[in-house]
Amino acid sequence: MHRPCDVVFVSRQRLVGRTNGSSAYLLDLAAAARRAGLACILVQPSPSFFGRMPVLRLTSDMEVFTRHHARGAVRLGRLLVALDPAVWLSAARGVLARTTRRAGLNMHWLKDRKAPYSIAVPWTDADRTYGARHVPDGAIVIADYIFQTEAFASLGRKPRATATIMHDLFHRRAELVAATGASDSVVAVSRKDELDLLARADLVIAIQQAEADFVAENLPQQPVMTVPMSFAAIATAQPGEADQILFVGSNTEPNIAGLKWFCENCWPTIRNALPEATLQIAGTVATGLAGYGVPAGARLLGMVADLDPLYSRAGVVISPLTFGSGLKIKLVEAMALGKAIVATSVTLQGVEEIAGPAVCQADDAAQFAAAVVSLAKDRALREKLGLKAIAVAEQHFCATATQDQFTAWLLDRCAGR
16 A cells, blocks of 8 residues: 655744744644645754744644654753754843843843844755755655745755745735835845745645735746635624723734734724723734833733633724735634624735625724724624624635645645646
């Protein structure tokens, strides 16, 4: 009997579990491959993924991988520990910088510096050698982001098939950032370079149809497949409590900028109308807001192990993004959980026709605040929107609807078709 081939994901994300949208998406694809009976291997060829965190705690989500190879790291149970002293020194410098800042000391030489965007850090010869050593013969190799397509040429042997997870349109994101005057930690890529990187794979995996359409239009010979993020929708809407407003997000520039815009331009109006309202901010976005000084009524919760109770209590879920591209995964999560949502057009980019009827859209600050207040005061409306959101999630974002085509492609390539 023919042995099924391995599926190797090459990633330079700080992947520890479903802690952010891009990590959740990669793990979603790996889980689909495992359900199809294929073994999944994670190869992280560069220690740059540690950033300034020398010890990472892996969640049970990482058990989807039968093997995990990380250069410059040692595995101790569920801990992944960096071996490079530079990572430990960078972490110590960051802690010292934050401590002195809180103490009111202004030491310019100790200015806190963010780690480079590891996903796009240039590949080194050591990265290539490590990647080639840990990719088995005849594997299907999937690059996590276009920048990891560098691995394909360094394997020294032809893989059974290659794919790249698109995640985002980087050149378009750079254009949006420039238009809003915001700052972004993500690398800027030209349109031409992005197309060149996308063309390296046998298949491009897009997270939403708008990005797949971009590939089809600009690389007509390039196979592309839309595989949206999947969520299991609940049975009924959760209207929650009128005075509970919720935002969930990771520590990214779009989330930080969007929350600051909301706090400064929308929250005062909401609090005037709803004096008892509280804004619950969950996720690592709290790290990016450190030192910002969130307004009265707002709470920075940080990482929350179980978000279900927060979603259940929330009367309104907000997504006030002012720039960014790619599918906003927390939008889909909130829809699958039957929530009333107020979101900007940026949040809905790429899924406007699908999700638009189930979400209150507002870009103007006054309109955004008014939508939140209106939903908070009307439980029946919250329930109605929640039911619409569940219907959209069931039709477009359940695992069967999103992953069948992807697993069929994997099995066909394993069979040599």
